[in-house]
Amino acid sequence: MLFDRALLLQRQLRASRHPADFLLMRVNDEMEERLGAMMRKFEHVADVWTPGEGLQIRLWRGLQVPIARPAEPSGFVAETLPLAAESLDLAVSALAFQFVNDLPGVLAQIRRALKPDGLLLAAMLGGDTLTELRQSFAAAEAECEGGVSPRVAPFADLRDIGALLQRAGFALPVTDVDRVVVRYASAFALMADLRRMGATNVLRERRHTLTRRATMLRMAQLYAERFADADGRIRATFDIVWLSGWAPHESQPKPLKPGSAKASLEAAVKQAKR
Known part of the structure; x- marks a missing residue:
């Protein structure tokens, strides 16, 4: 249990009053483009835990399809999805799965809720997201306080997420990364945006006392020293997985059974060398 999901919900509700939604808008547009390229009709759709007002995507020939929001506050905290088995053609989610404690369990629930040949398409923060902030905080705390506390949540990498999709029973799993580098005037400007995203520290093992002013100032100084461009603005990495x-x-492509090949790879290589 890495995350305090009740606290996450509170912070996301607070952030919705004056959101910093540039990442969410980027995901929204990309998701609409990816789904539009499929030329396929999705009638029964659910949005799983996308923050704010959720995704606003056109799913079929320019028509806006109502997207159900299955997660009530109690379910959000408990990580349960009130979705009937084989009830969905499509499940979508944006920038939410990185805060899930039991991602394999949630993926399994979505897989159960999809009809045969139904699709899950989601985007989550992963990879090297906020690596600059993580490194700067760790160095500042080690220097000023003699120890390091959890500041930035651990993020899954591409390979791990692909394995989780297979584990949950999905066919034809695909993962890729969209790296976004955002520049800020200072580390404090970045942290202000994270608050407006509802994406500040909700780790259960987080520090529960105020950070010393000297530590915060040293963190910002180290950030500027290590991750600033020539004009003095700092970089912040967001990997959207x-x-x-x-x-x-049954209509989907299936891998061949081991031993079913009619020609050996060794023979093909020897033939190519001639």
Whole structure:
């Protein structure tokens, strides 16, 4: 149990009053483009835990399809999805799965809720997201306080997420990364945006006392020294990991059974060398 989900919900509700939603808008547009390229009709759709007002995507020939929001506050905290088995053609989610304690369990619930040949398409923060802030805080705390506390949540990498999709029973799993580098005047400006995203520290093992002023100032100084451009503005990395998978269906391509090949790889290599 890494995350305090009740605290996360409180902070996301607070952030919705004056949101910093540039990442969410980027994901929204990309998701609409990816789905539009499929030329496929999705009638029963659910949005899983996208913050704010959720995704606003056109799913079929320019028509806005109502997207259900299955997560009530109690379910949000408990990580349960009130979705009937084989009830969905499509499940979508944006910038939410990085705060899930039991991601394999949530993926399994979504897989169960999809009809055969139904699709999950989601985007989450992962990889090297906020690596600059993580490194700067760790160095400042080690220097000023003689120890390091959890500041930035651990993020899954591409390979791990692909394995989780397979574990949950999805067919044809695909993952890729969209790296976004945002520049800020200072580390404090970055942290202000994180508050407006509802994405500040909700780790259960987080420090529960105020950070010393000297530590915060040293963190900002180290950040500027290590991760600033020539004009003095700092860089912040956000890796948006895209994941997709299909509920199995007999019409989908299937890998060949081991030993079913009619020619050996060794023979093909020797033939190519001649």
